[in-house]
Amino acid sequence: MGFRCIQCGFPVRTLYVQYSPGNIRLMKCESCKAVADEYIECEIMVPILPYPTGPRLTDIFSTMSSINKQSSFRSLILEGSKGKLGSSKGFSSLVSICWKVVMDVFFGNLMCNDLLLMLMISSYFKIFLVAMMVWEFPSSVIVIIELFCLSSNAVALKEIMNNNAAQRPLNGDADDDDEDDGGGLEAWERTYAEDRSWEALQEDESGLLRPIDNTAIYHAQYRRRLRNLASKAATARIQKGLIRYLYVVVDLSKAASERDFRPSRMAVIGKQVEAFIREFFDQNPLSHVGLVTIKDGIAYCLTELGGSPESHIKALMGKLECSGDASLQNALELVLGYLNQIPSYGHREVLVLYSALSTCDPGDLMETIQKCKKSKIRCSVIGLAAEMFVCKHLCQETGGTYSVALDETHFRELILEHAPPPPAIAEYASANLIKMGFPQRSAEGSVAICTCHEEAKTGGGYTCPRCKVRVCELPTECRICGLTLISSPHLARSYHHLFPIVMFDEVSPSSQNDASLGFSNTCFGCQQSLNSQGNKPGLSVICPKCKQQFCLDCDIYIHESLHNCPGCESSRHLKSLTASQ
Amino acid sequence: MTSAPSKLYADDVSLLVVTLDTNPFFWTTFSFPFADFLSQVLAFLNSILLLGQLNQVMVIATGCNSCRFVYDSTSDKNHGSTIGTMPALYSNLLHNLDQFVARDRQLASPHAPGTVPSSLLSGSLSMALCYIQRAFRSGPMPPQPRILCLQGAADGPEQYVAIMNAIFSAQHSSVPIDSCYIGSNNSAFLQQASYITDGIYYKPPQLDGLYQYLSTVFATDLHSRAFLRLPKSMGVDFRASCFCHKQTIDMGYVCSVCLSIFCEHHDKCSTCGSVFGQAQLDASAADRKRKA
Numbered sequence A: 001m002g003f004r005c006i007q008c009g010f011p012v013r014t015l016y017v018q019y020s021p022g023n024i025r026l027m028k029c030e031s032c033k034a035v036a037d038e039y040i041e042c043e044i045m046v047p048i049l050p051y052p053t054g055p056r057l058t059d060i061f062s063t064m065s066s067i068n069k070q071s072s073f074r075s076l077i078l079e080g081s082k083g084k085l086g087s088s089k090g091f092s093s094l095v096s097i098c099w100k101v102v103m104d105v106f107f108g109n110l111m112c113n114d115l116l117l118m119l120m121i122s123s124y125f126k127i128f129l130v131a132m133m134v135w136e137f138p139s140s141v142i143v144i145i146e147l148f149c150l151s152s153n154a155v156a157l158k159e160i161m162n163n164n165a166a167q168r169p170l171n172g173d174a175d176d177d178d179e180d181d182g183g184g185l186e187a188w189e190r191t192y193a194e195d196r197s198w199e200a201l202q203e204d205e206s207g208l209l210r211p212i213d214n215t216a217i218y219h220a221q222y223r224r225r226l227r228n229l230a231s232k233a234a235t236a237r238i239q240k241g242l243i244r245y246l247y248v249v250v251d252l253s254k255a256a257s258e259r260d261f262r263p264s265r266m267a268v269i270g271k272q273v274e275a276f277i278r279e280f281f282d283q284n285p286l287s288h289v290g291l292v293t294i295k296d297g298i299a300y301c302l303t304e305l306g307g308s309p310e311s312h313i314k315a316l317m318g319k320l321e322c323s324g325d326a327s328l329q330n331a332l333e334l335v336l337g338y339l340n341q342i343p344s345y346g347h348r349e350v351l352v353l354y355s356a357l358s359t360c361d362p363g364d365l366m367e368t369i370q371k372c373k374k375s376k377i378r379c380s381v382i383g384l385a386a387e388m389f390v391c392k393h394l395c396q397e398t399g400g401t402y403s404v405a406l407d408e409t410h411f412r413e414l415i416l417e418h419a420p421p422p423p424a425i426a427e428y429a430s431a432n433l434i435k436m437g438f439p440q441r442s443a444e445g446s447v448a449i450c451t452c453h454e455e456a457k458t459g460g461g462y463t464c465p466r467c468k469v470r471v472c473e474l475p476t477e478c479r480i481c482g483l484t485l486i487s488s489p490h491l492a493r494s495y496h497h498l499f500p501i502v503m504f505d506e507v508s509p510s511s512q513n514d515a516s517l518g519f520s521n522t523c524f525g526c527q528q529s530l531n532s533q534g535n536k537p538g539l540s541v542i543c544p545k546c547k548q549q550f551c552l553d554c555d556i557y558i559h560e561s562l563h564n565c566p567g568c569e570s571s572r573h574l575k576s577l578t579a580s581q
Numbered sequence B: 001m002t003s004a005p006s007k008l009y010a011d012d013v014s015l016l017v018v019t020l021d022t023n024p025f026f027w028t029t030f031s032f033p034f035a036d037f038l039s040q041v042l043a044f045l046n047s048i049l050l051l052g053q054l055n056q057v058m059v060i061a062t063g064c065n066s067c068r069f070v071y072d073s074t075s076d077k078n079h080g081s082t083i084g085t086m087p088a089l090y091s092n093l094l095h096n097l098d099q100f101v102a103r104d105r106q107l108a109s110p111h112a113p114g115t116v117p118s119s120l121l122s123g124s125l126s127m128a129l130c131y132i133q134r135a136f137r138s139g140p141m142p143p144q145p146r147i148l149c150l151q152g153a154a155d156g157p158e159q160y161v162a163i164m165n166a167i168f169s170a171q172h173s174s175v176p177i178d179s180c181y182i183g184s185n186n187s188a189f190l191q192q193a194s195y196i197t198d199g200i201y202y203k204p205p206q207l208d209g210l211y212q213y214l215s216t217v218f219a220t221d222l223h224s225r226a227f228l229r230l231p232k233s234m235g236v237d238f239r240a241s242c243f244c245h246k247q248t249i250d251m252g253y254v255c256s257v258c259l260s261i262f263c264e265h266h267d268k269c270s271t272c273g274s275v276f277g278q279a280q281l282d283a284s285a286a287d288r289k290r291k292a
C-alpha cells in the first residue's frame, strides 16, 4: 500500500530519505506542507501506537471500511517489521502479540491509556537512538537496540494482557457503559449476532452444509399448540372477554435504561408496545387502551382510554426517556381511579411492563393490591429483569399472569400473548346486550355536515341509522340520539373466536397411497400435489367434516389466518348442517 | 399469527384469481344469457395473459352447491396447440366448467321454490386465498396476486362470518379483492371486501359492453392502478346480518361477551350462553325513552 500524509491524507511517495544509517530526513507533504509522518522515527511502533488514540491517523483510515482497516493494518505491521527486522527470531511471536493487542483495542477490551503508558515505558532503549545520531555506530547496533526494545515491548504487552484478563470480570460492566450501543461489536458483526444464521445449518451425510428442514418440526409444534387451545376451549366454552379496558403501564425508571436488551430496555419496550397495540386493536375491535408511565416514583397518565392505536403510539414514542425510581403502588392507584369509572360489561385489565427490581411506594402496596382485587381488575406483569415476589403476588391475587422476559424475542412473545381476548370470567364483567347501529358509508364525493366537527365535509362519512346524521369516524356514539355506532367489520374481526374450526386429522402416508379411500392426492386448498416425492413422506391432513385433504402449509394457514375450511365452505350440504347445530 | 408476506413482488407479473359465479338459479332468472357473459369473460382472461408472458390466471367456479378450480394457466394441458377451431384455453376451461356444472346439479339440495339460493362465495374466496398463499411460498419474488369476483347472485347472509374471515385474511396478507357485481342490487359483502382490502368494486351499468368494463377497470396491474382514474366507491353498505334470522339489519343488539348480533332483544345469548343481567334492560329502556 502507498503512504499517505497523516495530516490531510494526501498520497506521498516516501516518508523519509535515509542519508546514513540512523540519519534520516522526514519528507513534507506536497498538499499541506507539513511533515508527512512525524511518527516515522518511532519506527515499528508507528502503526500500533497512534491508531487507537491518535485522531489524525484515524481520520485517514476512516474513509475505508472496517474490514479494509484490519487488513491494511496487518500489512502495515508486516511491511514495517520485514524491513527493519529481517529474519529476527522473535518476529512471528511478536507479530501475533501485536495483532492480538490491536484486536483487543478494536473490541474495547484494553484501555487505551494503559497501552500507551506501557509502550512508552517499555521503549526506553530507544534513548540510544538519539545517541546514535551524534556518534557514528556500525549499523548492526541499530538491530541490537531494536531487539532489546522489542523484547521489552513484548514482555510489557504480555503482562498488560494478563492483567486485563484478570480484571475483566470485575469491571466488565463499567467498560460496557463506556462503549457506544454497538456493545463492542462492529456493525457487520451485529447483524450476524442477531440472526444466528449459522444455527439454521446442518451437515448432511456427504458433509455438505444444508439449511435445516424444519417444516416438519414447525408443523408438529403448531399442532401441539392447536391441541392445547382446543382442550382449553372445550373446558371453558367460548366465553371471551371481548370488550376490554386495558391500561398498559410502562416503567420508565432508571432501570429502563439498562442495556441488557439491545439497544436498551426502553427502546425494546417502545418497539414491542407499538406492535402490541396494533395487534390488540386488530383482535379486540371494541376495546380501549390507555397508557401510563412511571418516572421519578410518580405515575403519569400518558393517554386516556381510547380506541385509536395511532394516538397511543405517537404519545409513547414522544415520551421515551427515563429517570428516577419506579413505584408500583402509584401506578396501580392511578389506574384504579380510571378503571372504576368504566361500564360494568367491560373487562378491566392492567398490563405492567416492569424493568426495575424495586418499588418505591408512599404507602402499603398490599392494600392497593387488595383494592385491585375488589375492583376486579386483572393485573398482569411482564418483568424485564428478574422475578419479584410483589409482582407475583399481585398477579396471583388478581388473576393475571406473571412472566419474566429472557430476551427481546421472548419479550415479544410474552407481550403478544396478552393480545387475544382472555377467557371471560363471569364474575368479572356482567353480560349485557348493547344496542348498536351499523351505519352505511356514503359515496365518495358527497357533501354533508357532520355532527362531530360541525362543518361541511366532502367524502365518505357514515350515517346514523336511527337519526340519519353524519359522523366522520367509527366507532363512536351518535351525538344526537346516543346510539353506539360501529361498523360491522369491526365486530366481525373477532368472530373467528366464536366459531373456531375443528382440528384436522393427520393422514399417514401409507393410508394416503391406498386407492380404496379415494383421495384425490392434491391439496383441496392450493391444488398442490400431495404425492410422496423422493424419500420424503408426503404428509397431509384431512378435515373431519368435509373429508377434504389439505397440505401442511394450508393447514397452518387455515387455522392461523383464514379461520375457514375451504372444503366445508364450498359445500352447501355441510354448511346447512353446521348452521343447524 | 403468520406474518404478512414480504412486499417484494416480481415486477409486472400478476397472479389473477377469478371466481366465476355459475349459480344456475341466478342465470336462468337473469336477463343476460350466461353464454354471452362467459364469452366476454374468456376474452378478458385472454387479454390478461397477453398483457404479460408471465401473468398467471386461475379460475374458480362458484357454484350453488360446490366450488372448484376450473382453469389454471400454468398447467401443462393448456399449452397444447389449438384443438380444432378452439384455442386450448377455451376448450380446457369450457370442458372443466361443463363437468363442474353437471356435478353441481347432482349435489343440489331442495330449496324453497321462488327464491334464488346464494352462490358459495365464501368457499371460492377461501380456495383462492389458499392458492395465493402457495404462490407466496413459491419463491422470493412471487407474482403479485389479486382476486377478482365476478358475482351475480345475491349475498347469502349465512356466509357472513366465513366471508368476513376471508376478507380479513386477505387484508392481512395484502391481497386486494376486486369485485364486478352484475346482479340487480349492490352486494354488501363484496362492497365491504373491496373496501377493506383496497380493491375496486364496480357494478357495470350495461352488460353488453362487459368486456370493455372488465378490460379498462380490472385488467391493469396493481402498480399501474395508481395512475388511473378508476370508478369511485359509491358508498359501502356496512350493515351486518343478525345471528338469529340471518337478516341484514342496520340496528341491533350486540352481546357484550361474544359480540354476536341479534335483531331483537333476547334474555340469553344463543352463541355463548351468557344470561343478560338487569342493567341492560334499564339501559335499553332509557334508550327507548330518549328515542321517544
Ligand SMILES: [Zn+2]
Pocket: A005, A006, A007, A008, A009, A010, A029, A030, A031, A032, A033, A034, A036
Ligand atoms: Zn498533507
Ligand SMILES: [Zn+2]
Pocket: A450, A451, A452, A453, A454, A471, A472, A473
Ligand atoms: Zn366530523
Ligand SMILES: [Zn+2]
Pocket: A464, A465, A466, A467, A468, A469, A478, A479, A480, A481, A482, A483
Ligand atoms: Zn343518531
Ligand SMILES: [Zn+2]
Pocket: A523, A524, A525, A526, A527, A528, A550, A551, A552, A553, A554, A555, B130
Ligand atoms: Zn395446500
Ligand SMILES: [Zn+2]
Pocket: A543, A544, A545, A546, A547, A548, A565, A566, A567, A568, A569
Ligand atoms: Zn372442512
Ligand SMILES: [Zn+2]
Pocket: B242, B243, B244, B245, B246, B247, B262, B263, B264
Ligand atoms: Zn334476527
Ligand SMILES: [Zn+2]
Pocket: B255, B256, B257, B258, B259, B260, B269, B270, B271, B272, B273, B274
Ligand atoms: Zn354472547
